[in-house]
Amino acid sequence: MADAATSHAQQPKDASGVLVLADGTVIWGRGFGAIGEAVGEVCFNTAMTGYQEVMTDPSYAAQIVTFTFPHIGNVGTNEEDLESQVEGAVGCVVREDVTAPSNFRSRREFSDWLKSKGKIGLSGVDTRALTRRIRLSGAPNAVIAHSPEGNFDIPALIKRAQAWPGLEGMDLARVVSREKQEGWEGGVWTLGKGYARSPRDARPHVVAIDYGAKDNIFRNLVKAGAQVTVVPAQTSLDRILELKPDGVFLSNGPGDPAATGAYAVPTIKSLLEKDVPIFGICLGHQMLALAAGARTTKMHQGHRGANHPVQRREDGVVEITSMNHGFAVDNNALPDNVEETHVSLFDGSNCGIAVKGKRAFGVQYHPEASPGPQDSFYLFEKFVGMLG
Numbered sequence: 001m002a003d004a005a006t007s008h009a010q011q012p013k014d015a016s017g018v019l020v021l022a023d024g025t026v027i028w029g030r031g032f033g034a035i036g037e038a039v040g041e042v043c044f045n046t047a048m049t050g051y052q053e054v055m056t057d058p059s060y061a062a063q064i065v066t067f068t069f070p071h072i073g074n075v076g077t078n079e080e081d082l083e084s085q086v087e088g089a090v091g092c093v094v095r096e097d098v099t100a101p102s103n104f105r106s107r108r109e110f111s112d113w114l115k116s117k118g119k120i121g122l123s124g125v126d127t128r129a130l131t132r133r134i135r136l137s138g139a140p141n142a143v144i145a146h147s148p149e150g151n152f153d154i155p156a157l158i159k160r161a162q163a164w165p166g167l168e169g170m171d172l173a174r175v176v177s178r179e180k181q182e183g184w185e186g187g188v189w190t191l192g193k194g195y196a197r198s199p200r201d202a203r204p205h206v207v208a209i210d211y212g213a214k215d216n217i218f219r220n221l222v223k224a225g226a227q228v229t230v231v232p233a234q235t236s237l238d239r240i241l242e243l244k245p246d247g248v249f250l251s252n253g254p255g256d257p258a259a260t261g262a263y264a265v266p267t268i269k270s271l272l273e274k275d276v277p278i279f280g281i282c283l284g285h286q287m288l289a290l291a292a293g294a295r296t297t298k299m300h301q302g303h304r305g306a307n308h309p310v311q312r313r314e315d316g317v318v319e320i321t322s323m324n325h326g327f328a329v330d331n332n333a334l335p336d337n338v339e340e341t342h343v344s345l346f347d348g349s350n351c352g353i354a355v356k357g358k359r360a361f362g363v364q365y366h367p368e369a370s371p372g373p374q375d376s377f378y379l380f381e382k383f384v385g386m387l388g
């Protein structure tokens with residue numbers, strides 16, 4: 001469903017950036033950030049704030065984020081609002097050109113920062129039309145490219161977008177995971193105080209498996225009173241048990257949950273059999289569901305933003321949540337031992353499960369660093385509380 005205005009337009013004189021979709025659609029704009037090209041799936045995010053957190057969330061690996069909010073970059077960037085030190089989104093598409101930063105916390109201009117991270121930006125795009133297109137025909141594979149001289153080999157870019165296999169079936173969790181075990185001490189950030197610290201001897205002890213985690217999730221575990229040890233995605237069951245966890249946390253992360261069958265899902269299955277308490281968020285929730293016998297599916301357009309209404313089945317309460325996912329647990333194929341606990345009010349998709357007879361549950365949403373909804377904090381308290 002290519003839009004004629006974008007498909008056949010000649011390259012405008014000032015075009016230094018372009019987004020080329022796998023179906024041949026060419027969307028011209030102005031490049032910023034890193035120079036070069038990157039391939040990924042184009043998604044859209046509706047949050048009005050938190051672009052730096054979005055761009056450093058490892059769950060966005062291999063994705064190009066279209067921001068529906070038109071002014072991106074105007075509060076600059078800082079060293080405190082990073083969600084990780086690893087790669088997140090490969091690029092972003094925005095409406096307005098990035099203007100001079102205006103915020104007392106800003107340390108670096110957004111384009112400069114993006115360039116230092118090797119990520120490409122594209123401005124001057126009709127992001128409403130692009131978002132509408134994704135809503136109508138699903139998230140396309142594409143190449144984003146930036147050349148200050150405007151040198152683009154469009155047929156080659158189309159070929160590259162077409163040759164990319166897509167996120168379905170792609171295992172990215174082990175690629176972005178940290179490689180070494182580490183003790184985690186940082187708590188939640190507050191103005192004037194920075195990040196809180198937790199004593200290393202706090203109890204209970206949670207072993208958090210990093211499948212591409214957002215740091216703020218670990219900070220919330222600390223805030224809830226846990227001592228946290230973070231381990232890499234492919235840590236063996238024996239190694240996890242040696243650490244004597246009171247509970248195991250499964251992090252968010254990129255890629256297809258069903259593609260982690262070589263390491264994550266079997267380990268989680270064994271943890272369930274041993275009755276270890278488990279809490280999973282996003283990818284962690286999806287893989288917990290797989291380990292319990294449920295199925296996951298790729299969504300048409302996904303949920304990405306900070307204002308997604310989710311209903312808790314237990315008492316009907318609606319939370320406004322922050323989400324970023326393109327896969328979901330299939331709530332039409334839940335086995336008897338899996339109970340649906342939360343559901344999206346946008347499209348009825350699954351947003352939370354509990355495994356019956358076990359102390360194991362997961363949700364699709366998560367707290368952002370700053371600022372953002374903290375509604376899911378009660379689940380951190382519930383999890384840490386159940387560990388005694």
Ligand SMILES: NC(=O)CC[C@H](N)C(=O)O
Pocket residue numbers: 059251252253254255256257281282283284324325326327328
């Ligand atoms: N935020 C996440 O953990 C994302 C999970 C998974 N990669 C998805 O796209 O659905």
